Structure formats: C-alpha cells, structure tokens
Amino acid sequence: MTPISTRLVRLLNMVPYFQANPRITKAEAAKDLGVTPKQLEQDLNQLWMCGLPGYYPGDLIDFSFSGDTIEVTFSAGMDRPLKLTSPEATGLLVALRALADIPGVVDPQAARSAIAKIAAAAGAAGSAGQGGTVGAVDEPAPVENRATAAVRTAVHEKRALTIDYYAASRDTLTTRTVDPIRVLLIGGQSYLEAWSREADGVRLFRFDRIVDATVLDEPAAPPEPALQAPPDTSLFDGDPSLPSATLRLAPSVTWMFEYYPMRELQELPDGSCEVEMTYASEEWMTRLVLGFGSAVQVLAPESLAQRVRGAAIGALDAYQAADLA
Incomplete structure (x- = not known):
C-alpha cells in the first residue's frame, strides 16, 4: 500500500521557504503552507531526521527557534538544485515511468516531460565522464481518459466531484457526489479515497471502475476526522x-x-x-x-x-x- 500525497513536495519546499522567510512564526508558516500547526510540527520533526550521508548531528537539517519563530541554521544543501549521479537518475527514471503508467497519480504529460529532461541531463553528465549514461527515450505519454483526468484535477485542487461508478459486487452503475481526500496505490491499483455524501462515510473507488467524472464548482469538504485519519486499507491486509x-x-x-x-x-x-x-x-x-x-x-x-x-x-x-x- 502506497499512499500518494503532497507531503513530500511540501517537505522539499520547506527549507527554501524558511530561508526566504527568516524568523517567521509557526502560525504564519502553517497558514502559508496550507497545513495545521500540528502537521507543521510533524513536518519539522521529519526534516530534523534528514540530511547528508553520515547522518550525525552536523549532517542533518537544523532549525533555530526563538519564541514562536523559526529559522534555518543548516540546510544540508536543500537550498540549491541537486546534481543526480547516473545511478540516482536511473532510479528516478524508473520510478517516474512507473508512476506515469498508473491512472490518477500524476499528469502523464508532465511526467514524460520530466523523464525526457532527466534522461537528457543524465546522458550529458555521463558523456562528460561522470560514469554511465542514461539515454533519453522519446516515448509518448499514455492517453489519460476524461474521468481519470477529472479525478486527478479534483484531488489536486481540492474540489468536490461527481462520479459514475461501476460497483462490481452489484453489477450496477451509480452516480455519487464525493469529497476527495487522496489517491492511494494498493496492490498495483490506484484508488480514490473520498468522503461519499450518499454513504456518509469514507469509501475507496477503483480508478478503472470510475466510468465518468465531473469536477464541481465547490470546494471539497470531507469532515476533519476523515482528513486526519490514516487510510483504512484493512480490507487488503x-x-x-x-x-x-x-x-x-x-x-x-x-x-x-x-x-x-x-x-x-x-x-x-x-x-x-x-x-x-x-x-x-x-x-x-x-x-x-x-x-x-x-x-x-x-x-x-x-x-x-x-x-x-x-x-x-x-x-x-x-x-x-x-x-x-
């Protein structure tokens, strides 16, 4: 089970954010980053365990706290673009190609664009004598159907959604209004986790059974406990x-x-x-x-x-x- 969320992107952006906003308060930072103060504390605690190889105190990202303000004292290089080695680029390309083929996880066009750029850069680095090359491959992006694109947009923009969903257990097609929470990857299948207004509870919807979807002009509003709870995948465990x-x-x-x-x-x-x-x-x-x-x-x-x-x-x-x- 692999949950897909925006937390990794937020963590990668947090160090440059705090460097650009020195001595910002926790409340202001949480508001800017779109998280709760509790989530901000969890993110900071996570970043404290990240850093350079060796992983001793002097190698890890560090912050200084004065009152309710935050300041970066050691960035571990996260304030500048990273240079990938050829093995690192290969691993990243494999992961991106896998994600691009899974419905609803990423924009296929954006993924293929990133793949081409990374492959070209890694190939250039390899030809300059940094060991091994990763050839750029001109491969078309998979065609994303309308329903999948609509669901992905609703999750990204946090908007409500109507879906026509095929329930295999009852062999019926029903229309439901849902408030998206996140996209999950379970056993090679992608699922939309959402608050179902009809069922008044959290449900999982397999992407390949969402026949059609329409993004609504209203914000998604799942109950706060549903947002804070971890994904319930007990059915699959x-x-x-x-x-x-x-x-x-x-x-x-x-x-x-x-x-x-x-x-x-x-x-x-x-x-x-x-x-x-x-x-x-x-x-x-x-x-x-x-x-x-x-x-x-x-x-x-x-x-x-x-x-x-x-x-x-x-x-x-x-x-x-x-x-x-």
Whole structure:
C-alpha cells in the first residue's frame, strides 16, 4: 500500500521557504503552507531526521527557534538544485515511468516531460565522464481518459466531484457526489479515497471502475476526522499468521475483491485473474470455494485443492445416489 500525497513536495519546499522567510512564526508558516500547526510540527520533526550521508548531528537539517519563530541554521544543501549521479537518475527514471503508467497519480504529460529532461541531463553528465549514461527515450505519454483526468484535477485542487461508478459486487452503475481526500496505490491499483455524501462515510473507488467524472464548482469538504485519519486499507491486509491460498477467479466473480481480503497476483488474457487470499480454516475455505462452482479454482496449497475436489466429488455422488433412489 502506497499512499500518494503532497507531503513530500511540501517537505522539499520547506527549507527554501524558511530561508526566504527568516524568523517567521509557526502560525504564519502553517497558514502559508496550507497545513495545521500540528502537521507543521510533524513536518519539522521529519526534516530534523534528514540530511547528508553520515547522518550525525552536523549532517542533518537544523532549525533555530526563538519564541514562536523559526529559522534555518543548516540546510544540508536543500537550498540549491541537486546534481543526480547516473545511478540516482536511473532510479528516478524508473520510478517516474512507473508512476506515469498508473491512472490518477500524476499528469502523464508532465511526467514524460520530466523523464525526457532527466534522461537528457543524465546522458550529458555521463558523456562528460561522470560514469554511465542514461539515454533519453522519446516515448509518448499514455492517453489519460476524461474521468481519470477529472479525478486527478479534483484531488489536486481540492474540489468536490461527481462520479459514475461501476460497483462490481452489484453489477450496477451509480452516480455519487464525493469529497476527495487522496489517491492511494494498493496492490498495483490506484484508488480514490473520498468522503461519499450518499454513504456518509469514507469509501475507496477503483480508478478503472470510475466510468465518468465531473469536477464541481465547490470546494471539497470531507469532515476533519476523515482528513486526519490514516487510510483504512484493512480490507487488503492479510493476517501473516493465517494460511493463504492462491486462487484463479473467473471474470464473473472478480467482485470478490470488494468483500474478501485478497491480493491480485496477475491478470490473465481471458479476463480471469490469480489472487492470494488468507483464510482461517480449510473447512471454511472449502465451503466458500464450493459455493462459486467452477468460477473459482484453487491453485495452491495442494491440501486445500484436494479437500475441495473431495468435497465436490462427494456432493456429486450424493446427487447421483438421490437420482437412483
């Protein structure tokens, strides 16, 4: 689970901000940065643990506090542009390319522009003898559909949103008004976490099930407790102390994702998918799998697969015996 937020961008900008505004008060800084005083304190505590290799007190970012004012006493180089080595540039390019292909996380055009600039700069540095080159690749940005672009805009601008959402569990398309909170990346899928006005609670909406979206001309207004609470992804978290099974789900039962704690392993060409799911006992899991018939197949462990096969054969024998009676 990988939450996508603006905190990293804010942290990177905080040192230059405080250098440009020496001895600014905490209240003024929090207002300018668009955070609460409590969040500002958390950000400052985080920055205190960041700095140069060695990570001794003299290597870490430091601040001076006088009364309620803040002043940077050591920036650790965060007040000037960083020079990436070729390995660092390669890692950054890999991350950017991955983000550009995930719906709703970043603007694909902006990501591709950054990729081209970093690759070109790293290639130039490598040719100057700084070790290795990273060639610039002229690759087109993925096409972002209208719904994804609208959701990303609403999250960035903190505006309310209406979405047409396909609920696989009920095979229905509903229109909902939501107040976006953040975008989450869970198990390779991107989700919009938002306050649903219809449900009066926080819900997760998979990007690939948002059929259409419209940004409203009103600010997003999720309740403060929903904003401050960490993302609730308990549905996706399996208990490591429990056994797990590898299942193959037919397209007709992929709605199981919304009801059971499972992790997608791969999607197959025919629309089916392989997943990993934890369970408390083989007896319970056997009953669950049998209830879906041929739509769910147990791939592992073999002990569970044999138990399901045995139970299915027993049920067929019982039906045949009843027909002969």
